[in-house]
Amino acid sequence: MPAYLFTAFISAFLITACASLCIEPATRTVFEFPFRSWVENIAVRAKGDLLVTLIDHPELHLINPFKPNNTTIVSSFPNVLGLLGIAEYDIDQFAVVAGNWSYVTDETTAHSYSIWRVDMRRFEAIDGEVLQPAVVEKVVDIPEAIFLNGMTTLSSIEKTILVSDSGIGAVWRVDIANRGYQVVIEDKTMEPGPPYNLGINGLHLRDHYLYYTNSALELFCRMPVKPDGTSAGNAEVLVTNHLGDDFTFDRSGNAYVTQDPGNALYKVTFEGNVSTILGGPDDPLIEGDTAAQFGRTVADSHILYITTNGGLVNPVDGPAVGGKVVAFNTRCA
Ligand SMILES: *[C@@H]1O[C@H](CO)[C@@H](O)[C@H](O)[C@H]1NC(C)=O
Numbered sequence: 001m002p003a004y005l006f007t008a009f010i011s012a013f014l015i016t017a018c019a020s021l022c023i024e025p026a027t028r029t030v031f032e033f034p035f036r037s038w039v040e041n042i043a044v045r046a047k048g049d050l051l052v053t054l055i056d057h058p059e060l061h062l063i064n065p066f067k068p069n070n071t072t073i074v075s076s077f078p079n080v081l082g083l084l085g086i087a088e089y090d091i092d093q094f095a096v097v098a099g100n101w102s103y104v105t106d107e108t109t110a111h112s113y114s115i116w117r118v119d120m121r122r123f124e125a126i127d128g129e130v131l132q133p134a135v136v137e138k139v140v141d142i143p144e145a146i147f148l149n150g151m152t153t154l155s156s157i158e159k160t161i162l163v164s165d166s167g168i169g170a171v172w173r174v175d176i177a178n179r180g181y182q183v184v185i186e187d188k189t190m191e192p193g194p195p196y197n198l199g200i201n202g203l204h205l206r207d208h209y210l211y212y213t214n215s216a217l218e219l220f221c222r223m224p225v226k227p228d229g230t231s232a233g234n235a236e237v238l239v240t241n242h243l244g245d246d247f248t249f250d251r252s253g254n255a256y257v258t259q260d261p262g263n264a265l266y267k268v269t270f271e272g273n274v275s276t277i278l279g280g281p282d283d284p285l286i287e288g289d290t291a292a293q294f295g296r297t298v299a300d301s302h303i304l305y306i307t308t309n310g311g312l313v314n315p316v317d318g319p320a321v322g323g324k325v326v327a328f329n330t331r332c333a
């Protein structure tokens, strides 16, 4: 074999081998917040930074997963206890749910929710110091909402998002450009029930289907939807008897579902097989896992970033720990 062919062969072999390589440890803590910090949701910028919301502090934090020695507060939000769902509705522009859900009483304050936008396009920070702030503004109050929670982008062209209402058991569409909002879906599979009184929670669109968890009913479901976010057919229950908070998909369409009080991450394959792949009821590794997103750079597209509340709802070993961001190498799954 000529040398250049041999080199090409070896390179192709190495690339293939590396793509399936698990370099231990499978998980590492990217950042741990102080005790009693509930990291609730996560979005990833195209350039690699993680944006995480706290539910018990009205703050949006930025973490560089490659140099995570501290976080940078992108913005604080007035007159609310915390932030919930976050989604990139247009390039480097994010929408966020703000409102009053208290982890001390486990209760939502109806009529306290609003949607904000955070434009990161000109944001600059070095070593935690903000040089050029994000543009942050309230989009709209949604006084009719009971408990706005998860969020997903419906159309980045039309700048529309879908937001779950865990208290009503419904999905709101919010039109960011003209500040309009309306309920587009209500369904039995979205309704709240005991013990958490928390129905539909995480929601994400994939291939014209809206996928969602229902925390009280312990379901993972999907429903076909039209481009305007309204239903195009019946709900289909994919998984039963599994606690679910937020979730994400890999490129092949496998779903990774966090469980908060279940302290585990479960995977639903494209074919519908369900298995726990990380943590467990008695494992503190990702206790109180609330949401997950994959990295978006070449270096970390196989890394699943998992946010946690440190076990505030169901601690594993005595008291809870600080909320975390944990990086999980899915090649080790
Ligand atoms: C992060 O790095 C900066 C600059 O090197 C240093 O001043 C700071 O103390 C570090 N923070 C932590 C939490 O280690």
Ligand SMILES: *[C@@H]1O[C@H](CO)[C@@H](O)[C@H](O)[C@H]1NC(C)=O
Binding pocket: 070, 071, 072, 073, 128
């Ligand atoms: C980490 O950053 C926060 C603001 O995001 C700041 O209040 C805190 O002092 C920093 N801690 C260290 C050790 O640098």
Ligand SMILES: *[C@@H]1O[C@H](CO)[C@@H](O)[C@H](O)[C@H]1NC(C)=O
Binding pocket: 079, 080, 081, 100, 109, 111, 112, 113
């Ligand atoms: C949220 O709760 C705080 C503390 O109780 C209160 O001051 C604030 O007015 C509430 N915000 C809304 C929007 O209801």
Ligand SMILES: *[C@@H]1O[C@H](CO)[C@@H](O)[C@H](O)[C@H]1NC(C)=O
Binding pocket: 269, 271, 273
């Ligand atoms: C799905 O799970 C079943 C039962 O555990 C197993 O027999 C089957 O091989 C799995 N299918 C796939 C595609 O992994």
